[in-house]
Amino acid sequence: MRPLRSLRQFWSLREMRRQFASSGARVAASACIYGWRGIKLGAKTTIYSQATLACSYLDFQDAPDMHPAGSISLGKRCTVLNGALLATYGGEIIIGDDVSFNPGVIVYGHGGVRIGNGTRIAARTLIIPANHAFLSPDIPIMCQGLTCRGISVGRDVWMGAHVVVLDGVTIGDGCVVGAGAVITKSLPPFSIAAGVPAKIIGKRGQLSEPQIRMDADGEISTMASENRKNDS
Numbered sequence: 001m002r003p004l005r006s007l008r009q010f011w012s013l014r015e016m017r018r019q020f021a022s023s024g025a026r027v028a029a030s031a032c033i034y035g036w037r038g039i040k041l042g043a044k045t046t047i048y049s050q051a052t053l054a055c056s057y058l059d060f061q062d063a064p065d066m067h068p069a070g071s072i073s074l075g076k077r078c079t080v081l082n083g084a085l086l087a088t089y090g091g092e093i094i095i096g097d098d099v100s101f102n103p104g105v106i107v108y109g110h111g112g113v114r115i116g117n118g119t120r121i122a123a124r125t126l127i128i129p130a131n132h133a134f135l136s137p138d139i140p141i142m143c144q145g146l147t148c149r150g151i152s153v154g155r156d157v158w159m160g161a162h163v164v165v166l167d168g169v170t171i172g173d174g175c176v177v178g179a180g181a182v183i184t185k186s187l188p189p190f191s192i193a194a195g196v197p198a199k200i201i202g203k204r205g206q207l208s209e210p211q212i213r214m215d216a217d218g219e220i221s222t223m224a225s226e227n228r229k230n231d232s
């Protein structure tokens, strides 16, 4: 039994590497991949060492070729850095192009997660689209099931370190979320939010003077880089 299983795993791993290589993605040899048939990676997307992609409930993750429960799709040029974890828990995780998951980010898929193009997610942020049901005090919480509504994050969002995004939330395009925030309610596009629970502390585009400029050639300069130029 054992040699047969390892032979099957060997072929499965070969098939997995072929599939990812043919899409132009790069997956470190020490990345942990479970249920690879449920995973799609776009060109130039990189999964770094010790990052985990699991199309499963984490406690079922005993084989890379396990039958997938849910799916993960990452667009082009995404990065999943060391120690980041994307696990479907039976749901769909759909990520656009140019999205980065910094070390220690955790995204679960239960009720579904969508993240738009260009969004940056800093270290140890958690995106968890599920809650334990707990209404009855007479039944153990672990026996009351889950509620799952799903989370949607727009494009060009920046989430600082240690943010927690709760189930049912939509974060609009262009939002900035401060370090340590707990997002309990949806945020309209271009909000700047911070705190626990997160409150809107500003709106992008409402600064007293523009901090970023684009010249006629499309060259982008910041106030800081212009000040440095003027000083020299």
Ligand SMILES: CC(C)(COP(=O)(O)OP(=O)(O)OC[C@H]1O[C@@H](n2cnc3c(N)ncnc32)[C@H](O)[C@@H]1OP(=O)(O)O)[C@@H](O)C(=O)NCCC(=O)NCCS
Residues within 6 Å of the ligand: 122, 123, 159, 160, 161, 176, 177, 178, 179, 180, 181, 192, 193, 194, 195, 201, 202
């Ligand atoms: C939110 C953030 C982007 C700054 O936004 P900003 O619009 O420049 O905000 P300001 O610094 O002017 O602060 C505005 C107010 O919000 C508060 N605030 C700013 N960041 C906060 C945070 N993370 N949590 C709670 N309050 C915060 C400030 O104390 C200030 O409060 P006050 O008006 O009572 O003094 C920044 O503070 C932040 O959290 N950055 C994330 C850094 C990070 O995690 N980097 C990871 C590397 S990718």
